[in-house]
Amino acid sequence: xxxxxxxxxxxxxxxxxxxxxxxxxxxxxxxxxxxxxxxxxxxxxxxxxxxxxxxxxxxxxxxxxxxxxxxxxxxxxxxxxxxxxxxxxxxxxxxxxxxxxxxxxxxxxxxxxxxxxxxxxxxxxxxxxxxxxxxxxxxxxxxxxxxxxxxxxx
Amino acid sequence: xxxxxxxxxxxxxxxxxxxxxxxxxxxxxxxxxxxxxxxxxxxxxxxxxxxxxxxxxxxxxxxxxxxxxxxxxxxxxxxxxxxxxxxxxxxxxxxxxxxxxxxxxxxxxxxxxxxxxxxxxxxxxxxxxxxxxxxxxxxxxxxxxxxxxxxxxxxxxxxxxxxxxxxxxxxxxxxxxxxxxxxxxxxxxxxxxxxxxxxxxxxxxxxxxxxxxxxxxxxxxxxxxxxxxxxxxxxxxxxxxxxxxxxxxxxxxxxxxxxxxxxxxxxxxxxxxxxxxxxxxxxxxxxxxxxxxxxxxxxxxxxxxxxxxxxxxxxxx
Numbered sequence: 001x002x003x004x005x006x007x008x009x010x011x012x013x014x015x016x017x018x019x020x021x022x023x024x025x026x027x028x029x030x031x032x033x034x035x036x037x038x039x040x041x042x043x044x045x046x047x048x049x050x051x052x053x054x055x056x057x058x059x060x061x062x063x064x065x066x067x068x069x070x071x072x073x074x075x076x077x078x079x080x081x082x083x084x085x086x087x088x089x090x091x092x093x094x095x096x097x098x099x100x101x102x103x104x105x106x107x108x109x110x111x112x113x114x115x116x117x118x119x120x121x122x123x124x125x126x127x128x129x130x131x132x133x134x135x136x137x138x139x140x141x142x143x144x145x146x147x148x149x150x151x152x153x154x
Numbered sequence: 155x156x157x158x159x160x161x162x163x164x165x166x167x168x169x170x171x172x173x174x175x176x177x178x179x180x181x182x183x184x185x186x187x188x189x190x191x192x193x194x195x196x197x198x199x200x201x202x203x204x205x206x207x208x209x210x211x212x213x214x215x216x217x218x219x220x221x222x223x224x225x226x227x228x229x230x231x232x233x234x235x236x237x238x239x240x241x242x243x244x245x246x247x248x249x250x251x252x253x254x255x256x257x258x259x260x261x262x263x264x265x266x267x268x269x270x271x272x273x274x275x276x277x278x279x280x281x282x283x284x285x286x287x288x289x290x291x292x293x294x295x296x297x298x299x300x301x302x303x304x305x306x307x308x309x310x311x312x313x314x315x316x317x318x319x320x321x322x323x324x325x326x327x328x329x330x331x332x333x334x335x336x337x338x339x340x341x342x343x344x345x346x347x348x349x350x351x352x353x354x355x356x357x358x359x360x361x362x363x364x365x366x367x368x369x370x371x372x373x374x375x376x377x378x379x380x381x382x383x384x385x386x387x388x389x390x391x392x393x394x395x396x397x398x399x400x401x402x403x404x405x406x407x408x409x410x411x412x413x414x415x416x417x418x419x420x421x422x423x424x425x426x427x428x429x430x431x432x433x434x435x436x437x438x439x440x441x442x443x444x445x446x447x448x449x450x451x452x453x454x455x456x457x458x459x460x461x462x463x464x465x466x467x468x469x470x471x
Contacts, residue, residue, distance in 0.1 A: 015268070019269075019272075022272065104257055123264065124263060129267070129269075
């Protein structure tokens with residue numbers, strides 16, 4: 001693979017970000033991770049405006065292969081980000097993996113109803129912190145096939 | 155005719171008779187006997203009228219009292235309704251609060267566990283043996299808090315989970331759940347004896363949780379003993395099924411039986427026997443959601459017996 005796979009990680013919690021980045025580093029995942037702690041910033045960077053407007057990722061330098069999204073964010077929360085990503089024709093098909101400490105049924109249901117591709121529970125483990133992020137990245141980047149990803153098995 | 159109406163009529167009659175008697179005396183020289191009879195009649199009528207008047211007054215006072223009573227009973231019922239609605243709304247508020255709190259607490263607890271793990275993994279060389287021990291203690295406490303939180307969430311789930319009532323083949327469910335407990339605990343040293351038992355009606359997943367907790371206890375509290383065995387049997391009592399799960403483990407002191415089903419109540423040191431004190435509270439909650447009840451009997455060193463009722467799949471004829 002000449003071009004590294006690009007991932008956008010959206011989370012307002014610096015601790016959770018650091019744990020995720022450390023896990024990715026340790027597992028030497030072949031990805032470039034761009035982190036956003038602010039909802040407004042990420043929506044701008046992805047070219048997503050309200051009501052399905054905005055040029056979307058086509059004109060943005062980001063063009064992520066997958067978006068990892070936290071739910072509890074100040075002002076514009078994860079669900080709202082998800083809704084806007086799904087509303088916009090240019091970001092509609094990017095896999096969105098929600099990551100949250102909450103495993104409330106209502107929270108999970110709402111994510112899938114809004115079009116999330118996956119829901120991963122952030123979890124505390126006796127060892128290997130952040131393994132959930134590394135495992136999810138591996139699946140979505142190496143196993144999952146999207147219309148625009150390079151054909152696999154070659 | 156009402157009592158007061160009768161009294162008024164009696165008065166009128168009395169006055170009329172009296173007036174007639176006076177008039178008769180005045181107008182005609184009447185025979186004295188007639189006059190005496192008239193006077194007696196008037197006297198009796200008068201007495202009657204006084205009586206009637208008194209009883210009518212009492213009757214109306216009673217009716218008044220009755221009205222007040224009915225009104226205050228109505229008021230009481232209304233107040234009760236308001237109170238109940240308030241309790242229900244406060245309870246649900248509290249439940250929602252517990253629910254979101256428990257989920258929110260996971261994040262900071264997770265950070266403690268994650269970063270203490272990173273500290274040990276990445277900076278082991280910088281830590282003295284004492285330092286490592288301190289970190290280990292912090293982690294143990296955080297793990298314990300995590301387990302407690304997990305227990306709270308499980309209780310919350312038992313309270314809120316969707317309820318799908320269906321007929322449950324308790325024998326096959328028991329066999330299945332017991333196998334799960336064996337593989338989860340990695341302890342296959344307990345024999346399960348299933349005696350005949352009727353089918354229940356309830357939510358299969360929730361009832362499975364009841365069995366899992368009771369079997370898990372039986373396995374846990376018999377560890378290190380000879381010929382460990384757990385027996386389950388069931389009876390059909392009228393509309394309810396009663397099930398018993400008995401073990402030959404270390405039992406418990408009946409003096410503390412009231413504490414057994416309380417949340418976070420434990421009769422054993424958590425260093426001796428692991429647990430958070432949520433299992434039996436969970437069992438109670440689930441059985442209660444089915445409209446049943448649960449109780450326990452035990453004796454130190456002679457095992458424990460847990461009984462619970464569930465609605466029967468078929469009502470006994």
